[in-house]
Amino acid sequence: MSVPRARIAPSPTGPLHIGTARTALFNYLFARHEGGTFILRLEDTDQARGSLAYEKDILDGLHWLGLDWDEGPEVAGEAARGPFAPYRQMLRLPLYEEASERLLAADLAYRCYCTPEELEADRKAQEAAHLPPRYVGRCAALTPEERAAREADGRRGALRFRVGTGVVAFDDIVRGRVEIDVSNLGGDFVIVRSDGSPLYHFVVVVDDAAMQISHVIRGEDHLSNTPKHILLFRALGYQVPEFAHLPLILNPDRTKMSKRKSQTAVSDYIAEGFVREALVNYLALLGWATGTEEEVLSIDDIVEKFELTAVHKGGAVFDRERLEWLNGQWIRRLEPDDLIDRLRPFVEADLAAGRIDWMPTDEEIRALLPVVSERLPTLGAIGDLVGFLWVHELRYEPALLVPKRWDAATTREALVGARARIAEAGAVAFEAEELEPVLRSLAEARGWKVGDLFMAIRVAVTGRTATPPLFDTLVALGHDRAVERLDGAIEALETLAPA
RNA sequence: GCCCCCAUCGUCUAGAGGCCUAGGACGCCACCCUUUCAAGGUGGAGAUCAGGGGUUCGAAUCCCCUUGGGGGUACCA
Numbered sequence A: 001m002s003v004p005r006a007r008i009a010p011s012p013t014g015p016l017h018i019g020t021a022r023t024a025l026f027n028y029l030f031a032r033h034e035g036g037t038f039i040l041r042l043e044d045t046d047q048a049r050g051s052l053a054y055e056k057d058i059l060d061g062l063h064w065l066g067l068d069w070d071e072g073p074e075v076a077g078e079a080a081r082g083p084f085a086p087y088r089q090m091l092r093l094p095l096y097e098e099a100s101e102r103l104l105a106a107d108l109a110y111r112c113y114c115t116p117e118e119l120e121a122d123r124k125a126q127e128a129a130h131l132p133p134r135y136v137g138r139c140a141a142l143t144p145e146e147r148a149a150r151e152a153d154g155r156r157g158a159l160r161f162r163v164g165t166g167v168v169a170f171d172d173i174v175r176g177r178v179e180i181d182v183s184n185l186g187g188d189f190v191i192v193r194s195d196g197s198p199l200y201h202f203v204v205v206v207d208d209a210a211m212q213i214s215h216v217i218r219g220e221d222h223l224s225n226t227p228k229h230i231l232l233f234r235a236l237g238y239q240v241p242e243f244a245h246l247p248l249i250l251n252p253d254r255t256k257m258s259k260r261k262s263q264t265a266v267s268d269y270i271a272e273g274f275v276r277e278a279l280v281n282y283l284a285l286l287g288w289a290t291g292t293e294e295e296v297l298s299i300d301d302i303v304e305k306f307e308l309t310a311v312h313k314g315g316a317v318f319d320r321e322r323l324e325w326l327n328g329q330w331i332r333r334l335e336p337d338d339l340i341d342r343l344r345p346f347v348e349a350d351l352a353a354g355r356i357d358w359m360p361t362d363e364e365i366r367a368l369l370p371v372v373s374e375r376l377p378t379l380g381a382i383g384d385l386v387g388f389l390w391v392h393e394l395r396y397e398p399a400l401l402v403p404k405r406w407d408a409a410t411t412r413e414a415l416v417g418a419r420a421r422i423a424e425a426g427a428v429a430f431e432a433e434e435l436e437p438v439l440r441s442l443a444e445a446r447g448w449k450v451g452d453l454f455m456a457i458r459v460a461v462t463g464r465t466a467t468p469p470l471f472d473t474l475v476a477l478g479h480d481r482a483v484e485r486l487d488g489a490i491e492a493l494e495t496l497a498p499a
Numbered sequence B: 001g002c003c004c005c006c007a008u009c010g011u012c013u014a015g016a017g018g019c020c021u022a023g024g025a026c027g028c029c030a031c032c033c034u035u036u037c038a039a040g041g042u043g044g045a046g047a048u049c050a051g052g053g054g055u056u057c058g059a060a061u062c063c064c065c066u067u068g069g070g071g072g073u074a075c076c077a
Helices: A018-034 A052-063 A095-104 A116-128 A146-152 A200-208 A220-235 A264-274 A276-284 A301-305 A320-333 A336-352 A362-375 A379-391 A407-427 A430-445 A450-462 A470-477 A477-491
Strands: A005-008 A037-040 A107-111 A158-161 A166-170 A176-180 A190-194 A215-220 A241-247
Touching: A005 A018, A005 A215, A018 A037, A018 A052, A018 A215, A018 A241, A018 A264, A018 A301, A018 A320, A037 A052, A052 A276, A095 A107, A116 A158, A116 A190, A116 A264, A158 A220, A166 A220, A166 A241, A166 A470, A176 A220, A190 A200, A200 A220, A215 A220, A215 A407, A220 A241, A276 A301, A320 A362, A336 A362, A336 A379, A362 A379, A362 A470, A379 A470, A407 A430, A407 A450, A407 A477, A430 A450, A430 A470, A450 A477, A470 A477
Parallel strands: A005 A037, A215 A241
Antiparallel strands: A107 A158, A158 A190, A166 A176
16 A cells, blocks of 8 residues: 555634644644655635634644644745645645536536525525525526526626535545435535635545545544545546544534634643643544553654544543643653743743743743642743742732731741741751751741741742742742841731731 | 434543443542642542343443434535
């Protein structure tokens, strides 16, 4: 058997969708596992809805995911790659033209001059009669004279493909045998608009054939359209490829995942700080499983184990909680240098947004990694976690300083004591191992619960009740700033408990 | 409406006739660890395998019906 060729054919009518990313991933996994070729083709024939910005978002997203294509369109100044260029449909118009001429000449397709109004009226009538909507065939058997008359009226005519009669059957790799009677296709369908631009069902077939795609792997939403494609492949004399229809990714209510009900843009997940490893890992496990109990898998692990025949038939609800768990797993697996590189843009974003006052150095971030990595559900959580380290002034309610078992006077007394010990420790060595026994002994001497004392200090130096371990936090802050913040807290307590 | 597809814990799934009194993971609940929050560890609740008929010595696994859900029905992709 020749080398398998799979493709992802996104349409730039919106930002990269999670569903498209998943389909791309499965095509990539299949191609890599089989030693085949992974192709990217831009389906940009919908000029009304498409845009270059979306195109860039899609390409960037696929690159970010690590789904590099062997053949694909020119991008960012780089030339198209592959023997079947161009890889964007608006550049392939002559091919569709040639194919449609062929169908027309063989009377496998015909010109249709129906107006939108006429078609709309047909549809309404059918609806009223409780009949399935279908093209009535008004132009299916026009005489040359009738055609000439309509052309003379200035009508250009769309091109309709004759679907004929019979049953189209195919063996879908994930669904098994599928049979659909042609009579359910809605009648002869348009393959070229009256303005001359070709439609999806047509171009997808012409291109898949031209690019010698051997496996069409796409979402289940295309299952019902597949007979149209098969009919076209046959009419054009092309070999029909293998099909594999993937289960859909669902909203929590089990409808097809949509922007309306879920976060569908890959760029939004990137912006939140999900890492590619986690998203790839998560997406691969939606509708497919290794058959083992392993859950945390690298893309290479997945490529090795992936089998299209093991893909599910039923749809899968997108579960963000599970994605977050995997994200944490992967964040903890990243090498320090790598993690720092990935964290930096998020810290920069916090700076730009005014959430912090200055940019920490890489070394400062590196020092934080041991206590921070296990507390990051996403990279974007970094500012929320330790942003207090990089601000000039803390803002919090003084009442927050008082542990629940204490009153303001006790808290003030404790902070004064802690301030003295910490200031003193700084003269020797400002390290977690030095600080802890000193403060523990303070609590012990006064009969305070260490948790209460530590909490008061925690709030005083961070402004919050949930933070990384206190002593690591103090060290990160540095002696001078720690003392300064303790002084600030003691002062803030004046309003609650005058000295 | 019509056509097509699907159906195991709340969610993602293991399961391809006996290994299943249905396993794992997320989430949830306890406990342990512990200065908070996490992470980690241990344990627990949670699915009569949508329901009903068959086939079989034996069915989550095969067949049929019902129900439920989804997708498709454009001069969108």
